[in-house]
Amino acid sequence: MTQISKQLILDKLSQIIDNETGLDVVTSGMISGVIIKDGKVGFLITITPQDKDKKSYLREACEKAVFSIAGVESVTAVLTAQNAEPIAPAPKTGYTQPRERAQWNLTPVENVKTVIAVASGKGGVGKSTTAVNLAIAFAGLGKNVGLLDADIYGPSIPRMLSLAGEPAIIDGKMIPHERYGIKTNSMGYITGEQAAILRGPMISKTLHQLLRMTRWGTPQKPLDLLLVDMPPGTGDIHLSMVQQVPLTGAIIVTTPQEVATMDARKCAQMFQKTGVELLGIIENMSYFIDAVGNKITIFGEGGGKKLADEFSIPLLGNVPIDSSLREASDSGVSYSGAYVDIYKKMALNICSNLY
Numbered sequence: 001m002t003q004i005s006k007q008l009i010l011d012k013l014s015q016i017i018d019n020e021t022g023l024d025v026v027t028s029g030m031i032s033g034v035i036i037k038d039g040k041v042g043f044l045i046t047i048t049p050q051d052k053d054k055k056s057y058l059r060e061a062c063e064k065a066v067f068s069i070a071g072v073e074s075v076t077a078v079l080t081a082q083n084a085e086p087i088a089p090a091p092k093t094g095y096t097q098p099r100e101r102a103q104w105n106l107t108p109v110e111n112v113k114t115v116i117a118v119a120s121g122k123g124g125v126g127k128s129t130t131a132v133n134l135a136i137a138f139a140g141l142g143k144n145v146g147l148l149d150a151d152i153y154g155p156s157i158p159r160m161l162s163l164a165g166e167p168a169i170i171d172g173k174m175i176p177h178e179r180y181g182i183k184t185n186s187m188g189y190i191t192g193e194q195a196a197i198l199r200g201p202m203i204s205k206t207l208h209q210l211l212r213m214t215r216w217g218t219p220q221k222p223l224d225l226l227l228v229d230m231p232p233g234t235g236d237i238h239l240s241m242v243q244q245v246p247l248t249g250a251i252i253v254t255t256p257q258e259v260a261t262m263d264a265r266k267c268a269q270m271f272q273k274t275g276v277e278l279l280g281i282i283e284n285m286s287y288f289i290d291a292v293g294n295k296i297t298i299f300g301e302g303g304g305k306k307l308a309d310e311f312s313i314p315l316l317g318n319v320p321i322d323s324s325l326r327e328a329s330d331s332g333v334s335y336s337g338a339y340v341d342i343y344k345k346m347a348l349n350i351c352s353n354l355y
Contacts, residue, residue: 003071004036004039004041004069004071004072005036006034006036008069009034009036009041009043009066009069010026010031010034012065012066012068012069013025013026013031013043013062013065013066014026014027015065016058016061016062016065018030018055018058019057020051020054020055025045025058025062029046030045030046030047030058031043031044031045031046031062032044032046038073039071039072039073039074040072040073040074040075040076041066041072041074041075041076042075042076042077042078043062043066043076043077043078044077044078044080045058045059045062045077045078045079045080046080047079047080052079055079056079058079059077059078059079059107062075062077063075063076063077074172078107079107108245108246109211109212109216109226109245110212110216110217111215111216111217111218111219111222111223112146112216112217112222112223112226113222113223113224113225114223114224114225114226114248114354115225115226115228115245115246115247115248116225116226116227116228116247116248116249116250116251116279116350117228117230117238117241117247117249117250117251117271117276118130118131118134118227118228118229118230118250118251118253119230119238119250119251119252119253119267119271120230120232120252120253120254120260120263120264120267121232121252121254121263121264121265121266121267121268121270122232122254122259122260122263122264122267123232125253125254125255125260125264125284125285126253126255126284126285126319127229127230127232127253127284128149128151128156128157128160128229129160129284129325130253130282130284130319131147131157131227131229132147132157132160132161132229133325133335133340133343134227134251134343134346134347134350135147135180135182135227136180136181136182136334136335136343137340137343137344137346137347138224138225138227138347138351139180139181139182140181140344140347141344141347141348141351143224143225143351144217144221144222144223144224144225145181145182145183145223145224145225145226145227146176146182146183146184146185146216146217146223146225146226146227147182147183147184147226147227147228147229148184148185148186148210148211148214148226148227148228148229149184149185149186149187149188149210149229150207150210150228150229150230150231150241151187151229151230151231152187152206152207152231155186155187155188155191156188156229157184157186157188157229158186158188158189159188161177161179161180161182161184162179162333163177163179163184163189164189165177165189166189166190167185167189167190167214170215172213173213173214173215174210174213174214174215175214175215176214176215176216177189180334183216183217183223185210185214186210187206187210207240207241207244208240208244211244211245212244228241232263238267238270239274242271242274242275242276247276248277248279248354249276249277249278249279249354250268250271250276250277250278250279251279251280251281251282251316251350252264252267252268252271252278252280252281252282252307253281253282253284254281254282254283254284254303254304254307255283255284255285255286255299255303256283256285256286256297256299256300256301256302256303256304257299257300257303258300258303260299260303261303261304261306261307264281264307265307265310268307268311272311278311278313279313279314279316279350279353279354280308280313280314280315280316280349280350281304281305281307281308281311281313281314281315281316282304282315282316282317282319282346283303283304283305283315283317283318283319284319285298285299285319285320285321286299286301286304286318286319286320286321287301287318287320287321288320288321289320298321304318314349314353316346316349316350317342317343317345317346317349318342319339319342319343320339322339325339
């Protein structure tokens with residue numbers, strides 16, 4: 001059997017010509033990061049963000065060339081791009097205008113049409129609850145929906161969907177668990193109730209595996225929508241996500257009080273600065289209806305609307321505090337309370353802007 005070597009791979013890749021420059025991809029310095037392990041080969045193809053559409057053919061051509069080497073079992077080529085130069089702040093708001101996406105991986109998630117991050121910047125605002133119920137609402141609209149739990153340290157999606165156990169693996173791909181018409185994967189299915197103790201580089205690697213080694217859809221039935229439940233903050237997971245996948249946009253979840261909107265604002269700025277479109281704000285725990293029907297704004301009011309106005313994006317909805325919603329989340333059953341229509345309306349609103 002032919003021994004697979006980096007030089008052999010480069011020799012094969014040197015036969016692939018960039019139609020625009022007339023040079024092969026090796027001579028032009030487009031190939032880097034060659035990895036060989038157990039018959040599996042991976043490498044990067046560096047292009048500019050502006051060329052991502054007209055040079056996408058290079059990925060398929062390069063993969064086909066390397067796959068022809070005896071002993072190669074699989075090939076993964078990733079189109080990459082350099083971060084763009086900063087753009088001056090917008091004069092009216094002081095926020096950074098949307099810029100060229102700060103992204104190195106331009107390869108779409110296999111068999112997934114749309115990827116949306118659900119983020120908050122702050123823990124405890126009901127972001128995971130919102131992500132789960134939005135996913136259920138999208139499924140109710142007939143969409144083929146997936147839900148990725150990107151909170152590696154504190155995954156809560158398995159509990160909210162009452163699912164457990166490591167996903168099956170077929171042909172090197174994890175098969176997502178399914179409930180309520182949602183396909184889902186999470187670190188929690190792998191670690192169970194045990195804590196995940198990982199440093200930054202391992203977090204990014206774990207996210208990559210959950211995202212790209214899960215069989216979310218098929219060529220015949222791709223996912224219409226993959227929601228990503230993001231962890232609190234603006235750290236490694238967030239940066240890895242905007243760098244590893246072409247996000248369609250992000251939804252920001254907050255509660256009305258300033259302490260929450262302050263962190264939500266930072267999260268929104270992070271997405272904006274990395275070129276990810278903000279799709280809207282969801283204000284959670286907006287109010288509480290007491291036993292006699294009085295509307296009580298426990299955490300104040302107007303914070304979500306104020307934040308939406310600052311970024312000139314829609315306020316998608318105001319979700320009240322509801323004990324039945326908490327009970328449904330804790331027990332892993334589908335929420336069917338009085339305010340379920342709020343999630344349906346938000347899902348419809350998002351769909352109307354996307355499709």
